Amino acid sequence: MRRLGITRRRGRLGRAVAAGVACGAALATLTVPSAQAGTLHHPAPHWELKNSGTPQVRFRGLSAVDRDTAWLAGTGGTVLRTTDGGADWRDVSPPGAGDLQFRDVQAFDARRAVVLAIGEGETSRVYRTDDGGTTWTESFRNTDPKAFYDCLAFFDHRHGLALSDPVDGKFRILSTGDGGRSWQLLPADRMPAALDGEAGFAASGQCLVTSGPRDVWLATGGGAHARVLHSADRGRTWTATDTPVPAGDPARGVFALAFRDRAHGLAVGGDYRANQPSPRAAALTRDGGRTWQPATTPPPAYRSGAAWLPHSRTAALAVGPTGSDLTTDGGRTWRTFDTGSFDTVDCTADLSCWAAGEQGRVARLEP
Template identity: 40%
Template sequence: MIPSLFTPLATSRAGRTLCRAALLFVPLASARANAQGTAPRITEQQSGVTQLIQAVHATSANVVWASGPGGVVLRTLDGGTTWQRRMTPAGDSLQFRDVHAINADTAWVLSIGNGTASRIYRTSDGGSTWALQFINRDSAAFYDCLSFGNSREGLVFGDATAGRTHILRTTNGGGTWTLLPESVVPAPLPSEGAFAASGLCVAHANARTAYVATGAPGARLFKSTNAGATWSVLETPFVRGTVAGLTGVSFIGDRGVAVAADINRLRTDTSTKVVGITTDGGRTWTLGNRPPLPGSLSGVSWVPGAGNNTIVAVSYGGAFYSTSAGREWTTFANVVTTGVSAIDRTVWVGGEKGRIWRLDFPAATR
């Protein structure tokens, strides 16, 4: 939805690159977090590109994929010490707002835009070659985010058009994508869609349970418990408006965290009701506090190996972590950040001008 609001801050025709990481001190780590031994070690990594890193997806402590505008697709096999650009057949003409990987070899990237700009590519050889699996032939449709529950079952959400909700589903690894019939998806609110901000408007809690976070004009959560075959609707207490609503979700079982934003105020948003926690699969929510810097929140992730309350959130004002389930926040970057993904105790964050951060949290105490 609304691609101009998430355009890159810098563009270039970067070629295939292989670059090394540099250590970054923890600039704004709280004394309390350090005293309690919960502050992460933070490393800024060199991606080799200058475009915005829009989405990030980690599959292990070593394998991470990232994507962004200008045809950017990146992969690391060593935890981010080196990043390599992987070129798709479209060159630098597409905005890859989302990436989902299974391992070092298999990944999908989603480009956004009206009509044929919305596409899905898949690689099974680590990005050496790509197959075009889907190209949008509906000139009014616009797809925002994708997620896979396993190597075969995946989902893509798109903005409503012609009075219907757009959810694509595959059960064969993307070999075919089917637009779900109106009878099994929620009827949309007028002009309801999602924000292609971080690739986190669609998320899986497990192989069978998936969520779609919507915005503009509502802030609804669509939920499926049968791998996307049918869907129900959950209402949420988050900020909503003409260009406001949910921007990203992260679930581990029934425990979820969501962020929302007023997208009309990308750099200046100070809305409340933008962070929330659920422990019952989205039926009820407890609102937390917004992070300290202004700017629209674009994505969020649990850090599962760092305890039940550790979260990393990204925004157009900076990047933050909380070890108290969103009650208190520590700022570790004050520039545009949009992509975030966690594996065990390690988190990768992508942001403006090709910047990538790695956070290593201490192990949770039991």
């Protein structure tokens, strides 16, 4: 979306996140006696900041491979990679990209990754590397001045999609079947019409997300309703559903989605303006996005990123400029555990979670 981009608790909360990092599956059945009953207090979990060496860069693109390896994409055409848990970061930015704004990255491993630059016309581009960022190949450059690409997502190492704001009244979708080496425009005839002013938010690389081999969801804002569109056939056909997240303004809507399977998903967002409240800034679905229910206790402010803790059926994280929150009941209630600024979050199968944001901030969650 143009307007954005060119734009402690201890006790149960602390133990829940710590357990999620150590063993995400245990969170689903975690029971903790009250402090009055004599439960020992454990240290609260926290984001352990890593020195990226780039305080001038805002990282809205993040792809965590495992506890050791993660990729960052940000302003000034910046792409960083670590393979030692964040102790050292290598600048692997594509040459000649200094004027671009990278907002999304999909890493398949320590050597293979795809990055998306956002913007009007030819500033929307996709690059791919197969050698850890030593060399890059530009695989897509937008030539339509009405298109503006926001985010991308992959089903597997070969199949993926990229999302543009509406062109001629409908969202535009690119598809790849070769890992991002080439892209084809999908027909728009089965895409629902966009609402007046509706678009995606290039805030965290999570306005387009997948689960499994064929299901994909895209999040919207800016229109009369904040909607989630779903496709069960890799973007060929779509249906749209309203969410309870407030919209009706260019700065409001759903900014990020997270699905742990094809049925259970989370939506977070709000109003990204710092001086505006964000009530009802989270919602959840148990039927693949056909219906959405508001969180009974949402995050206290706008959130731009979300991720399920690995191997957990009930625990997830949300992040934004004013803090990070945890849910341990599938998105019904959220509690803030950190007040630092992050824009995006990602968790991996080996039970690690990473976050990134403004002023070069990057961190890994520690118990």
